[in-house]
Every structure is written in structure tokens, then in C-alpha cells.
Amino acid sequence: MIGIINYGAGNIFSLTAALDRIGIEYAMINEEGDMENYSHIIIPGVGHAGAAMQKLKATGLTSSIKKLEKPVLGICVGMQLLTRHSEEGDAHLLNVMDIETLHFANRVNLKVPHMGWNKVSPMQNSKLFQNIEKDAYFYFVHSYFIEYNPTFTLAYTDYGIKYSSAIQYNNFYGVQFHPEKSGKAGEQLLKNFCTI
Amino acid sequence: MESSLADQLLNADINAGVAKRIIPCLDVKDGRTVKGINFVDLRDAGDPVELAWQYSAQGADELVFLDITATHEKRKTTVEMVKAVARNVNIPFTIGGGIHEVADAEILLHSGADKISINSAAVKNPALINTLANAFGIQFVVVAVDTKHIDGKNYVHLNGGRIKTDILTEEWIKEAESRGAGEILLTSMDHDGTKNGFDCTLLKKINQSLTIPLIASGGAGSKQHFTDVFLEANVDAALAASVFHYGEILIPDLKDSLRASGIKIR
Incomplete structure (x- = not known):
């Protein structure tokens, strides 16, 4: 069963709807004691990374998240929280992975936000991308991106610059796209996460 | 002379970046679709959820x-419809109409809408x-603009194109962008x-x-019209009903x- 970190960072209706569609049970994690009830943890998030980090800190869950040994999946801003620092609000984040979250503006000559369907190319065989076509399209909406890194990048996407559209370090996973809005490929990825 | 970002965007490889999007538009009233729909056998042609799924x-x-x-x-029925669509459909969707204040938008966000259009x-x-x-966040805010060409200028129109304003379309769109629009939905009322094709000249300029x-x-009247609008105006998405x-x-x-025309499509 999935535990969703409930820290008030945006709307989770679409995420829970997707889990309902694929028949995966879930519940909300409001405090540290709730963590042990679940086999898998999702950190959702939309909006401003700095603001999201403040809200996460306010729940008192940050240190217990960092200590988790069960599979964790950060989605969008929830993924960015796993990095060291974001240019959005000059925010210091969880630092599960020692990489940076950067702004697209002034780094690419393309429209910002990066909004729409783009290809995701896994770098290696990973359970997270099992049974998903290579270079499948996923749905993205974001203005900040996680730099490419040979250690942490699990899949990359090209938006004028090659960046991390999925990251992994041990049991921690993150995806920049929205699997809950990415058609069949997205639903398969959520199913895959539950089998890790 | 240094080229502007916009010039670079236009001159950029059409296949750089995201796939061009195809967006069907559905009119709904009291939670039901109102235009006749007959592209496929439907149990209920007025059910927005079934159509969205199709x-x-x-x-x-x-x-x-x-x-x-x-x-x-009756807005409550709209909210219920948005929830039903979000539960059943695995692609993003926008809802427009009847949004005048933050509270209107917030209830739609929490019902699963990805974007709202004003x-x-x-x-x-x-x-x-x-x-x-x-x-x-700007990604949530689509500003829809209805425009008509009058005496060599483009004017913003209200209420589905029925009421002319003195606002120039190009100026309004720039203002909307600077105020925090995340996307522009531009409808040429002309x-x-x-079904004679999109207004590629205006769209390219904007x-x-x-x-x-x-x-x-x-x-939009033919497949070629979509090819034209992507190749000539390099817009990000094309909408039709x-x-x-x-x-x-x-x-x-x-x-x-x-x-087949070399356009990046999902």
C-alpha cells in the first residue's frame, strides 16, 4: 500500500484518481508514525519548490523521509525536493541527491514552462521503466529542471538541453513528468513503482 | 543585430522540444456536452466523460x-463533471467559463483540472x-482571446465574439503574458x-x-490545415471542435x- 506525503503542496486529486484507475491502494501520511504503515511512499508536489520545502518542513517529516529505506517516488516538485538546492526561491532542499534544480530561462531558447508531451529516454534497465516503450512520451509542466548527472540520472529528456527527467539513488526515485496525466505509459510507471 | 528570443524560437528546429499537441474542444452546459457528436458509437453522446475517454x-x-x-x-454540476473526467481520463485537461475569482479556480483545481481558461x-x-x-502558478492559467480583424487591425472581442472592445489583440496578449498567463488560446473569429484553415498570418505574428x-x-477544416498551422506559425497546439x-x-x-510532414507528434 502506498503512503502519500500529505503536506499541502498542490492538488493530489489527479494522482489518487490514477491510483484508483490502476487499482492501487493508498492513504495519506500526516505524521512520522504513519510512515511504517506503507510499503511505498510518494511525495507529490506542484508549484514553487521553495514554498513546497517550507510546507514539508512544517510537517516535521523531513528527517524521517531522508531515513526511509523503502521505495520513495517524488513527482514533479516532489522530485526536485530530493535534490540539494533549487534556483526557485534559492531553496535548500532534502539533499538526498547532491544535484541542482535549475531554471530553464536563459539556458534554453525554447518556451518556458516546458509544457506538453516529450520523450523520456531511460539510461539503463530499471524496474521503473519496465514494459514501457523506449522513448515513450510523458506529460510535463515545469519551468525548473534537474541537471543531468551520470550518477543520479535514470532517464533523460531533451528540451534544448539534456536534463534528468527521472533520477534514482538507492531506494529514492523521482520523475519530473506527471505519470498520473501521461496516458498508459504513466499508469504503467505507477504500477512499476509498486513492484519495486 | 542580435536576434530576439522570439526570432530564435521561430527559427528553431520545429522538432526541438515538446510534441505539437492536438486538442479537441467540448462545449458543456449543466454537466452535459451540447454540440452534436457522432464520430463513434456512443452510448450517451452528451456524456462528457465518455467523450473525453474516447x-x-x-x-x-x-x-x-x-x-x-x-x-x-448549476456550477456544482460542472465541478462534478470535472471530478468525473479527472477520475476516468489519463491526459491533461483545461476548463474554461464561469471563472471570475480565485475561489472558482481553486475548486476546479481540487477537482482535478490541470488548467483553467479565462x-x-x-x-x-x-x-x-x-x-x-x-x-x-502560471502553468495553471490559460488566457483565451477571441479576436476579429477590423480595418487592418485586430481587436479583442468578448462574449464569444459578440462584443467588440477597443483593445488591440497583440497588446492584450503581451499584457496577459506579463501578468502571468502560462499559455494563450487564440481564436480567430474571422x-x-x-473550415478554411487557421489564421496562420496572425498566429505566426503573435x-x-x-x-x-x-x-x-x-x-480547422482539413488535416492540411493542421500541417499548415504547425509549419507556418509554429504554434504549440491546435484546437478544434x-x-x-x-x-x-x-x-x-x-x-x-x-x-508524415515531419512534425513531432506523440
């Missing part, structure tokens, strides 16, 4: 629902764009309903001035044809 199964990249529900009381309400109260963008995505609307609803263009065929 379109996503066909390969639509996104959906837009324009809510023309007249009374405030039109006349933004023209009457431009600060609404700032307010919504600050509250929910082309809308003609697109050159924007650093946020632009959705083209009005005039009746050609999809009446089965005149099937989305899988359209996407094959766009791919």
Missing part, C-alpha cells in the same frame, strides 16, 4: 471543456491573471466556423512575440499525416 483513447494530447452553464447554482473575465479585470498565477505556449483555434465531433477528421489519421 478522445484520449484516439490519441488526443489534451482536452478543453468550455462551460457555458448560465447560472451559478477570457472576458480577464479583459474586464486584468489583475485576475496575476492573482490566479500567484495562487496556483476563421472560426469557416507566436513570434511570445515566450509562453500558443494554442491556435478557429478555422466540430471536425473532430462529426468525425470529419479522425485523430489517428491526423497524427499520421502530421508525422
Whole structure:
């Protein structure tokens, strides 16, 4: 069963709807004691990374998240929280992975936000991308991106610059796209996460 | 002379970045679709959820629902519809119509809408764009603009094109962008309903001035029109209603044809 970190960072209706569609049970994690009830943890998030980090800190869950040994999946801003620092609000984040979250503006000559369907190319065989076509399209909406890194990048996407559209370090996973809005490929990825 | 970002965007490889999006638009009233729809055998042609599901199964990249529900009381049915769509459909969707304040938008966000679209309400109260963008992020805020060409100039129109304003379309769109619009949905009232093609000239001009995505609307009548608007104006998405609803263009065929023209399509 999935535990969703409930820290008030945006709307989770679409995420829970997707889990309902694929028949995966879930519940909300409001405090540290709730963590042990679940086999898998999702950190959702939309909006401003700095603001999201403040809200996460306010729940008192940050240190217990960092200590988790069960599979964790950060989605969008929830993924960015796993990095060291974001240019959005000059925010210091969880630092599960020692990489940076950067702004697209002034780094690419393309429209910002990066909004729409783009290809995701896994770098290696990973359970997270099992049974998903290579270079499948996923749905993205974001203005900040996680730099490419040979250690942490699990899949990359090209938006004028090659960046991390999925990251992994041990049991921690993150995806920049929205699997809950990415058609069949997205639903398969959520199913895959539950089998890790 | 250094080229502007907009020039670089236009001159950039059309296949750089995201796939071009195909967006069917559905009019809904009191939680039901109102235009006739007959592209496929439907149990209930007025059920927005069934239609949305059919379109996503066909390969639509996104959906837009324009809510023309007249009374405030009936807005509850809209919210229920949004929830039902979000539960059943695995692609993003936008809802427009009847959004005048933060509370209207917030309930739609929490019901699973990915974006909201504002039109006349933004023209009457431009600060609404700032307010919504600050509250929910620019990615949530689509500003829809209806435009008509009069005596060599383009003017913003309200109430589905019925009321002319003195606001120039190009200026309004730049203002909307600077106030925090995350995307522009531009409908040419001159082309809308003609099936003679999108207004590529205007769309190209507007697109050159924007650093946020632009959705083209009005005039789609054939697959070639979509190819034209992507190749000539390099817009990010193209929206249409009746050609999809009446089965005149099937989305899988359209996407094959766009791919054959070298356009990046999901």
C-alpha cells in the first residue's frame, strides 16, 4: 500500500484518481508514525519548490523521509525536493541527491514552462521503466529542471538541453513528468513503482 | 543585430522540444456536452466523460471543456463533471467559463483540472491573471482571446465574439503574458466556423512575440490545415471542435499525416 506525503503542496486529486484507475491502494501520511504503515511512499508536489520545502518542513517529516529505506517516488516538485538546492526561491532542499534544480530561462531558447508531451529516454534497465516503450512520451509542466548527472540520472529528456527527467539513488526515485496525466505509459510507471 | 528570443524560437528546429499537441474542444452546459457528436458509437453522446475517454483513447494530447452553464447554482454540476473526467481520463485537461475569482479556480483545481481558461473575465479585470498565477502558478492559467480583424487591425472581442472592445489583440496578449498567463488560446473569429484553415498570418505574428505556449483555434477544416498551422506559425497546439465531433477528421489519421510532414507528434 502506498503512503502519500500529505503536506499541502498542490492538488493530489489527479494522482489518487490514477491510483484508483490502476487499482492501487493508498492513504495519506500526516505524521512520522504513519510512515511504517506503507510499503511505498510518494511525495507529490506542484508549484514553487521553495514554498513546497517550507510546507514539508512544517510537517516535521523531513528527517524521517531522508531515513526511509523503502521505495520513495517524488513527482514533479516532489522530485526536485530530493535534490540539494533549487534556483526557485534559492531553496535548500532534502539533499538526498547532491544535484541542482535549475531554471530553464536563459539556458534554453525554447518556451518556458516546458509544457506538453516529450520523450523520456531511460539510461539503463530499471524496474521503473519496465514494459514501457523506449522513448515513450510523458506529460510535463515545469519551468525548473534537474541537471543531468551520470550518477543520479535514470532517464533523460531533451528540451534544448539534456536534463534528468527521472533520477534514482538507492531506494529514492523521482520523475519530473506527471505519470498520473501521461496516458498508459504513466499508469504503467505507477504500477512499476509498486513492484519495486 | 542580435536576434530576439522570439526570432530564435521561430527559427528553431520545429522538432526541438515538446510534441505539437492536438486538442479537441467540448462545449458543456449543466454537466452535459451540447454540440452534436457522432464520430463513434456512443452510448450517451452528451456524456462528457465518455467523450473525453474516447478522445484520449484516439490519441488526443489534451482536452478543453468550455462551460457555458448560465447560472451559478448549476456550477456544482460542472465541478462534478470535472471530478468525473479527472477520475476516468489519463491526459491533461483545461476548463474554461464561469471563472471570475480565485475561489472558482481553486475548486476546479481540487477537482482535478490541470488548467483553467479565462477570457472576458480577464479583459474586464486584468489583475485576475496575476492573482490566479500567484495562487496556483502560471502553468495553471490559460488566457483565451477571441479576436476579429477590423480595418487592418485586430481587436479583442468578448462574449464569444459578440462584443467588440477597443483593445488591440497583440497588446492584450503581451499584457496577459506579463501578468502571468502560462499559455494563450487564440481564436480567430474571422476563421472560426469557416473550415478554411487557421489564421496562420496572425498566429505566426503573435507566436513570434511570445515566450509562453500558443494554442491556435478557429478555422480547422482539413488535416492540411493542421500541417499548415504547425509549419507556418509554429504554434504549440491546435484546437478544434466540430471536425473532430462529426468525425470529419479522425485523430489517428491526423497524427499520421502530421508525422508524415515531419512534425513531432506523440
